[in-house]
Each structure stands twice: as structure tokens, then as C-alpha cells.
Amino acid sequence: MGNAGRNGGEYHTPRPLIRAMVQVVQPKIGERIYDGACGSAGFLCEAFDFLKAKKGLTTRELRTLQERTFYGKEKKSLAYVIAIMNMILHGIDAPFYQLDPGRNLARPIPSTTTTWPSS
Numbered sequence: 715m716g717n718a719g720r721n722g723g724e725y726h727t728p729r730p731l732i733r734a735m736v737q738v739v740q741p742k743i744g745e746r747i748y749d750g751a752c753g754s755a756g757f758l759c760e761a762f763d764f765l766k767a768k769k770g771l772t773t774r775e776l777r778t779l780q781e782r783t784f785y786g787k788e789k790k791s792l793a794y795v796i797a798i799m800n801m802i803l804h805g806i807d808a809p810f811y812q813l814d815p816g817r818n819l820a821r822p823i824p825s826t827t828t829t830w831p832s833s
């Protein structure tokens with residue numbers, strides 16, 4: 715943990731730990747993956763890589779991965795921009811609809827009735 719005088723107590727989770735978390739959780743296509751303090755979206759990107767590695771994905775499954783799987787919030791504007799960039803670099807085409815640059819408790823987590831713009 716950082717000290718409050720320098721970076722507000724931010725914690726940057728090491729990538730090997732994030733990979734281990736994804737392997738333990740074993741997410742499945744069709745489930746929603748949410749990170750309420752996503753930082754640079756490392757967990758979301760690792761989960762995407764894990765799910766995309768599945769052999770023989772259908773067009774419908776790929777669309778689900780792109781549009782209805784990953785959600786996150788990030789309060790700090792620089793981290794939000796880095797998260798968007800990181801998701802795009804990992805192959806998530808339009809993360810703007812999935813990341814919220816707001817406070818974690820300001821609005822509810824997206825419900826199953828949420829509709830996202832189709833691409």
C-alpha cells in the first residue's frame with residue numbers, strides 16, 4: 715500500500731496475482747464480471763484473455779464477451795483513461811459503455827435488464 719501523502723493508498727495488484735485470481739474464479743461466458751475499483755482494468759483484461767482463449771467460440775459468445783461481460787468503475791480520471799486504453803489494447807472493442815468514471819456507491823451495479831448499444 716502506498717502512503718496517503720503520495721498516492722492516496724493505492725495498491726497496484728501484481729499481474730501474476732490477478733492471473734491466479736482469474737484461474738481460481740474460472741469465469742464462464744455469459745456471466746458478468748465487475749470490478750468496483752478497476753484501476754487500470756487489469757482484472758477485467760485478464761478475465762477477457764482467459765475467456766477468449768476458449769477454443770471454438772461462436773459469434774454469439776464473442777459478442778457477449780465484447781458487450782455484456784465486463785463492467786467496472788474508476789473514480790480517478792487518469793486511471794479511467796488508462797483502463798480504457800488497456801481494455802482496447804487487449805481486444806475489448808468498446809469499453810466506454812462498460813466502464814463508469816464515477817464513484818463506486820453512487821449508482822447500482824448494472825442489472826440484467828441493462829441494454830447496451832449494439833455494434
